[in-house]
């Protein structure tokens with residue numbers, strides 16, 4: 001295994017095409033857990049499957065591992081078909097040449113680090129591996145992840161970071177190119193989790209294995225991933241780099257799921273190339289269409305991140321500006337979060353500033369945001385929870401940070 005960054009030229013390590021998996025509930029209702037999903041993981045790529053509970057990410061990971069049999073579609077691992085509904089191929093998990101790391105790493109507590117890492121080699125089907133070879137490969141894997149000196153320790157005698165390294169060594173000892181992670185950090189407290197993420201990123205970038213990682217935690221996804229697949233109701237609604245997902249969300253669902261964002265729904269009054277004007281309850285917005293098509297009269301959501309807003313006592317020249325009153329500055333250390341009620345509608349918007357002394361609570365001030373920083377997204381998109389509903393109020397909504 002060599003350190004690597006994703007390359008477009010080599011054969012993808014995972015190719016999922018038009019995959020479908022349905023479950024029948026006890027009530028008889030059918031759930032489309034995976035609904036026509038296609039995506040690829042390139043060699044050396046770290047891909048995160050991200051979405052809320054029930055969106056289908058675990059089912060997708062388990063289908064790739066061979067622990068769940070899909071209904072339709074195909075899966076290839078390093079070019080080899082491991083599942084194809086058309087060709088009736090379904091390779092069992094142990095022959096797919098992939099490793100999986102489960103919640104809390106699932107290390108055997110009664111086994112030393114050495115024995116934990118040796119376990120996949122000893123329990124392999126087919127030709128037995130000589131004892132000496134096993135010992136050599138285990139030590140090599142432990143050295144690779146930098147915990148060679150811990151071979152005689154038990155998991156209970158190790159830190160979280162060391163346990164993660166042992167789990168990684170156990171996953172890598174087979175020389176499998178692909179490691180699947182099923183929320184391995186979900187039972188770890190926040191501070192340690194941050195450190196383990198940092199460790200995992202540096203190990204993956206150093207060793208170059210390909211990773212497919214399931215999480216519902218957007219911060220985790222942003223920190224770990226080369227690319228993120230955002231899932232909603234069994235579908236991938238956006239597949240892109242963390243930067244693309246954050247700055248150019250394809251839908252309102254993605255925009256709201258990743259980070260905090262201000263949103264106001266209004267009516268398109270002008271369309272000019274990639275720029276539109278939206279008339280909203282607290283004034284006009286000029287924003288960017290980010291690839292969507294709009295016509296005059298369409299309902300649209302103008303969305304902007306709190307860190308992109310500015311708060312000033314003097315009226316700015318920025319095209320998007322509204323007078324308001326500061327309600328509650330909240331100092332959170334790295335920045336201050338201002339809640340400001342703006343416009344005739346007295347809508348609450350949030351904006352974040354590194355400065356805590358901009359405007360005092362109760363004072364009047366101007367909120368402004370550049371047109372480039374306002375995303376205008378369709379309201380009636382199919383993947384949107386509000387789609388088709390006539391009861392959604394044409395009113396501003398503030399989406400909290402999670």
Ligand SMILES: Nc1ncnc2c1ncn2[C@@H]1O[C@H](COP(=O)(O)OP(=O)(O)OP(=O)(O)O)[C@@H](O)[C@H]1O
Pocket residue numbers: 023024025031032033051052053054055056057058059060216
């Ligand atoms: N064995 C099963 N029988 C019936 N329905 C199932 C089964 N497994 C999963 N589902 C349903 O399929 C959908 C997707 O479930 P899945 O576990 O993949 O979601 P998830 O995104 O991983 O959620 P979580 O983060 O809570 O684990 C859900 O609606 C779930 O109820």
